[in-house]
Amino acid sequence: MTITRQQFLKYFGLGILSTTLVEKLSAASPRLASSREEVKKMKIKKIEIYTFDVPLIEPFRIAIGTMYAANDVLVKIITDSGLYGLGEACPFPPITGETQESNIAAAKAIREILLGKDPLTIEALIDSLGNIVHANPSAVAAYDMALFDLLGKAANLPLYKLLGGYRSSFETDMTTGLNTPEKMVASVKESLAQGYRQIKIKVGEDPDLDVKRVAAVREAIGPEVKLRLDANQGWSVPGAISALKRMEPFHVEFCEQPVKDSDLYGMKQVRAQSPVPIMADESLFSPADAIKLIKEEACDYFNIKLMKAGGILNSLKIAHVAAAANIKCMVGCMLETRLGLTAAAHLVASQKNIVFADLDGNSEHKIDPVVGGIKIEKGTIYLPEEPGLGCEVDSSFLKKMKSF
Numbered sequence: 001m002t003i004t005r006q007q008f009l010k011y012f013g014l015g016i017l018s019t020t021l022v023e024k025l026s027a028a029s030p031r032l033a034s035s036r037e038e039v040k041k042m043k044i045k046k047i048e049i050y051t052f053d054v055p056l057i058e059p060f061r062i063a064i065g066t067m068y069a070a071n072d073v074l075v076k077i078i079t080d081s082g083l084y085g086l087g088e089a090c091p092f093p094p095i096t097g098e099t100q101e102s103n104i105a106a107a108k109a110i111r112e113i114l115l116g117k118d119p120l121t122i123e124a125l126i127d128s129l130g131n132i133v134h135a136n137p138s139a140v141a142a143y144d145m146a147l148f149d150l151l152g153k154a155a156n157l158p159l160y161k162l163l164g165g166y167r168s169s170f171e172t173d174m175t176t177g178l179n180t181p182e183k184m185v186a187s188v189k190e191s192l193a194q195g196y197r198q199i200k201i202k203v204g205e206d207p208d209l210d211v212k213r214v215a216a217v218r219e220a221i222g223p224e225v226k227l228r229l230d231a232n233q234g235w236s237v238p239g240a241i242s243a244l245k246r247m248e249p250f251h252v253e254f255c256e257q258p259v260k261d262s263d264l265y266g267m268k269q270v271r272a273q274s275p276v277p278i279m280a281d282e283s284l285f286s287p288a289d290a291i292k293l294i295k296e297e298a299c300d301y302f303n304i305k306l307m308k309a310g311g312i313l314n315s316l317k318i319a320h321v322a323a324a325a326n327i328k329c330m331v332g333c334m335l336e337t338r339l340g341l342t343a344a345a346h347l348v349a350s351q352k353n354i355v356f357a358d359l360d361g362n363s364e365h366k367i368d369p370v371v372g373g374i375k376i377e378k379g380t381i382y383l384p385e386e387p388g389l390g391c392e393v394d395s396s397f398l399k400k401m402k403s404f
Helices: 005-041 100-114 122-128 137-155 159-163 181-193 207-221 237-246 264-273 287-296 312-324 338-350
Strands: 044-062 065-079 084-089 169-171 174-176 198-202 226-230 252-256 278-280 301-304 329-331 354-357 370-372 375-377 380-382 391-393
Touching (some): 065 100, 065 137, 100 137, 122 312, 137 338, 169 338, 181 198, 181 207, 207 237, 237 252, 237 264, 287 312, 301 312, 338 370, 338 391
Parallel strands (some): 174 198, 198 226, 226 252, 252 278, 278 301
Antiparallel strands (some): 065 084
16 A cells, blocks of 8 residues: 555654653653542541631521521631642521531531541542431531532542533522512612622512512513512412412512422412412422422422532432423522632532522622632623632631631
């Protein structure tokens, strides 16, 4: 067989390239092998626990309670390799029943279980915590978050790419708490001025007043902006049905948790008669809850929150259960800093089935103690490309916090 001069040069060039590549890989392979061995041997050497207190601009009111500050907990897992991971617990007593004090006590107990363990065996580590996740899901979420931060750093990849890598940016809504219709209108106008095109408002008090709130907000934002509601369990079944029927002209995208979290039959009744799609929130903590909701046909959508689920691992499981049942999901938040919101954003970005986002908890904060992490521009969240979560906590802020 004869070949042309161009073919010869092409093959010759490829040969040189291949040889060079092999030489480079050979030189790099000892370093790669050494790095792999270090990761395999990595153990949790130390765990630091801090209070993580962030003041709010003003009290945040929902149908079942009011929060006056974000009294969170920070966890730092340090390995013998020098790598460390960060995680945040954001207890929200009206929903999870936790407090900062209970989270700190749980975090101390978890520390004793995890010290000396391999930080990359996340499923086994979370399983070893047993029923702690039921009583203190936010504390478990902080550890889960820190472990996933470590995983991304060990792999040298941003976490969302490790988890699925479906997208690198997405839109979030902006939430307005319960207030008079006039003050809620003023609040949503501020959100529009910042570039948000998805608005969520709290309802769940008197249905008549809630209808007035929704009417006023829809008039203020116009027909193009998406409008979502969150009743936080505040309505009775008849009240929910009545309110949602009257809200049909206002083109509401969905309503979260219209009735009591334990009343799945009642929520099913509301869903059957409501012109507005229903999203489960406080009814959904675990993958087992997701299966119950599906069996009862109680909702159209799921709202996943790391602080309810106990972190990223269980949140992924809920999202996968939902995907199998063809139920679309939202990832929401409590009042986390950008550390917790960044972890939640990695989850959103990783999964096709998570199509809604409500990651605006830090908008209520007076200060931002987080360096790096997600960027929010005109209502769009952009993921960091650094390994792991891609964020740190300001060391000067952390020095002011209590450590345990």
